[in-house]
Amino acid sequence: MTRADIHCDNIQKSFGAVETVSQLSIVFKSGQTTALVGPSGCGKSTILRMIAGLETPDTGSIRIGQETPRQVARRGGLSMAFQDPSLLPWRSVRSNIALGAELARKPVDRVDELIDLVGLVGFSDHRPAELSGGMRQRAAIARSLISAPDVLLLDEPFGAVDAITRRRLNRDLPPLWRERKTTTLLVTHSVEEAVLLSDRVIVLCPRPARVLADIPVDLHHNRALPETNAPAFRDLAMRVLTALEEAA
Amino acid sequence: MAVGRFIVTAVVFALVWEFLARAQTGSMIISGPVAIAEYLTNNSGLIVRAATETTTNAVLGFLWGNLAAMMLAVIVTLLPRSEWTISTLALLVFCIPLIASGPILRVLFGPGPGPQITLAALAVYYTTFLAFLVGLKAVSQNWTDLMGVYGRGRVATLFTVRLRASVPYLFVGLQIAAPAAFLGAMIGEFTGAERGLGVLTLRAMRGLQTDATWSLACVSAGIAMLGYGCLGALRRKFTPHAPVILFSPKRLDLGRSITIQLIGFVSVVGLVFVLWQGAMDAFGLNPFFAKRPGDIFRFLSEPAHLNTLLAALGATLAYAVPGYLAGLGLGAGLAILLMLWPPVARATMPIAIALRAVPIITTAPLLVLAFGRGFTGTVAIVAVMIFFPTLVACLQGLRQTPAQIVDLFESYGASRFQLLRSAQIPAMLPALFASARMAVPAALLAVTTAEWLATGRGIGVLMALTSSTSDYNMLWSCVVVLCLVAVVSYAFVAWCEKKVLGIYANEQLA
Numbered sequence A: 001m002t003r004a005d006i007h008c009d010n011i012q013k014s015f016g017a018v019e020t021v022s023q024l025s026i027v028f029k030s031g032q033t034t035a036l037v038g039p040s041g042c043g044k045s046t047i048l049r050m051i052a053g054l055e056t057p058d059t060g061s062i063r064i065g066q067e068t069p070r071q072v073a074r075r076g077g078l079s080m081a082f083q084d085p086s087l088l089p090w091r092s093v094r095s096n097i098a099l100g101a102e103l104a105r106k107p108v109d110r111v112d113e114l115i116d117l118v119g120l121v122g123f124s125d126h127r128p129a130e131l132s133g134g135m136r137q138r139a140a141i142a143r144s145l146i147s148a149p150d151v152l153l154l155d156e157p158f159g160a161v162d163a164i165t166r167r168r169l170n171r172d173l174p175p176l177w178r179e180r181k182t183t184t185l186l187v188t189h190s191v192e193e194a195v196l197l198s199d200r201v202i203v204l205c206p207r208p209a210r211v212l213a214d215i216p217v218d219l220h221h222n223r224a225l226p227e228t229n230a231p232a233f234r235d236l237a238m239r240v241l242t243a244l245e246e247a248a
Numbered sequence B: 001m002a003v004g005r006f007i008v009t010a011v012v013f014a015l016v017w018e019f020l021a022r023a024q025t026g027s028m029i030i031s032g033p034v035a036i037a038e039y040l041t042n043n044s045g046l047i048v049r050a051a052t053e054t055t056t057n058a059v060l061g062f063l064w065g066n067l068a069a070m071m072l073a074v075i076v077t078l079l080p081r082s083e084w085t086i087s088t089l090a091l092l093v094f095c096i097p098l099i100a101s102g103p104i105l106r107v108l109f110g111p112g113p114g115p116q117i118t119l120a121a122l123a124v125y126y127t128t129f130l131a132f133l134v135g136l137k138a139v140s141q142n143w144t145d146l147m148g149v150y151g152r153g154r155v156a157t158l159f160t161v162r163l164r165a166s167v168p169y170l171f172v173g174l175q176i177a178a179p180a181a182f183l184g185a186m187i188g189e190f191t192g193a194e195r196g197l198g199v200l201t202l203r204a205m206r207g208l209q210t211d212a213t214w215s216l217a218c219v220s221a222g223i224a225m226l227g228y229g230c231l232g233a234l235r236r237k238f239t240p241h242a243p244v245i246l247f248s249p250k251r252l253d254l255g256r257s258i259t260i261q262l263i264g265f266v267s268v269v270g271l272v273f274v275l276w277q278g279a280m281d282a283f284g285l286n287p288f289f290a291k292r293p294g295d296i297f298r299f300l301s302e303p304a305h306l307n308t309l310l311a312a313l314g315a316t317l318a319y320a321v322p323g324y325l326a327g328l329g330l331g332a333g334l335a336i337l338l339m340l341w342p343p344v345a346r347a348t349m350p351i352a353i354a355l356r357a358v359p360i361i362t363t364a365p366l367l368v369l370a371f372g373r374g375f376t377g378t379v380a381i382v383a384v385m386i387f388f389p390t391l392v393a394c395l396q397g398l399r400q401t402p403a404q405i406v407d408l409f410e411s412y413g414a415s416r417f418q419l420l421r422s423a424q425i426p427a428m429l430p431a432l433f434a435s436a437r438m439a440v441p442a443a444l445l446a447v448t449t450a451e452w453l454a455t456g457r458g459i460g461v462l463m464a465l466t467s468s469t470s471d472y473n474m475l476w477s478c479v480v481v482l483c484l485v486a487v488v489s490y491a492f493v494a495w496c497e498k499k500v501l502g503i504y505a506n507e508q509l510a
């Protein structure tokens, strides 16, 4: 696996007269998981979309290793789970998940494994319309994982997922991307989830988006999930929360 | 249960029809079911041969026209920059009244089914193009984003997402196209074929054979409705929810300045002339019947020729304009009336949609029988042709009134009239104008066909005359002038639309 840090260099983006992102420079280390938190509308999705190559910054540049986001996307090295599951209504769950591999031109061989992982066993032949909102989101997560991307962008992937399944996914997903050394960006509104899943939490403040706090999380020395009521965890969560309150 | 009620309705309908026919025997206007059945059994061989011929041509035209329409829509999707040019060209071709291109196709193709098939194709391609294009574009940004994340471009998006997402829209378009193809094939036969239902109809009308005219009209309408029904069944099988489509292109982009629109328009018209000249030269067509733009210009520079043409055009417009306005007015008026009684409107909608599918031209001979060959008959044909599509579009438009606005009015205890005047009619205007634009070529088609069949005046007759006397300069001039009238009227209606919507329906459009 090539070392492919994501370099955001002085990026700026406006929609009409509103400057959404201004002079933002961040490096996301290859193989690390970074959580982005911040108030609603502060530009988290916009940053993810720029890294995915769906939007281009007005000024500044984004590089993933030596490549541009578009180049990484074109060789299937990128995938994203959107805020909205965006499943194709005429395809079954199985075929929607397989689509991730088809589009990335990767072998379609792990569909069942992933259906199992996101807890959709028994629903693989259902259409999205027959699923609940949380189940659709899980299908979308599976679709983003199946292409084994170098860069994984998760935009509030667990928003509609119920608490129990969310805990299970919180437990099962990180080992997957750590094992593959996937560079993961996770947008979430849950402070606990941010600390739990990531190696680093970035708190953004709005209009224009700016890094308010950059908090390293060093709880992942062993493979097990951090203990959420350990003092170290609570300290970190508190720091993130304080920064968030300042941002809002 | 439903079948039982249908049979009872059909029997009552047939009895009333028969009664009217018997009461009218002396005047030779209505043939009853018994007379029709008798005629059909006595002439079954002839009718079956003719129906097979016409249906075959209609099916071939349906296939070619829809294929062309789908390819055009795919090109526009893959090359978005070409949209304006291709859409405008497609609209220009759609504005050519079918009956006007019939005689020219006849001389170009010679005998045989070529013109009928071409006209059937021309009759279907535009609505399919519009419906399919709407479908190809009706793709949420989420899906194009998904494709973008994997670095996949327009072609992959077309195959993975757009084609599949457009299927319901395509089916709605194809369903409308089925009776239209039949109409095109019939009109092709009116302009001088050897075989087919159109030929028999023409003969029956000229011979004042009431039974034959009615029988042929019933057979034609029946086949067209059967096509509509079959495609409807197919559509329901594949896509349970039919989307609502306004069969009308978008208005010209309001953002562009009028100068840019004019320049664009003039260059497209120029392109048409270049294509026209180029096609004639490329196929090395005989200048005796294949006239070029220059020939027409020289011919019309002669004042005598121009005057003949303009006199005929004047006569035609004197029929077309009242018919056009009557059709639009009656359609919109009835839609509004029905809206005041919602249960009636709900019940009428399916009937109106079904009747919209009857190719009115196949029943034109009956209207001529009923209203005569003069002003009333011709205006009636034009009005009926426009009435049903307008009624359907306006009912759909009235229903588009946002539910919150209706709730707001009701929360203030506003009356039905207030709701209608302040909320529903403004919401209906875009649909009304959309049908008004699409009705322009339809009105010219109806009036020229009626003239060709019956009246003995106007540009339709001039075309019939000149095509039989091989006066090809005049024939081509008629076609060119009709197209110009169609395009200018279309632009005029679009201009009125912009003005009116700017005043009354701005917020509903946003």
Ligand SMILES: Nc1ncnc2c1ncn2[C@@H]1O[C@H](COP(=O)(O)OP(=O)(O)OP(=O)(O)O)[C@@H](O)[C@H]1O
Pocket (backbone or CB within 6 Å): A015, A016, A020, A039, A040, A041, A042, A043, A044, A045, A046, A047, A083
């Ligand atoms: N395509 C667009 N056109 C116009 N404005 C946009 C567009 N996309 C985003 N914005 C604006 O940019 C700002 C940031 O939007 P973004 O979706 O990135 O926020 P977010 O941090 O993801 O919010 P949330 O947590 O609610 O998802 C918002 O104010 C939004 O209105």
Ligand SMILES: [Mg+2]
Pocket (backbone or CB within 6 Å): A044, A045, A046, A083, A155
């Ligand atoms: Mg967002």
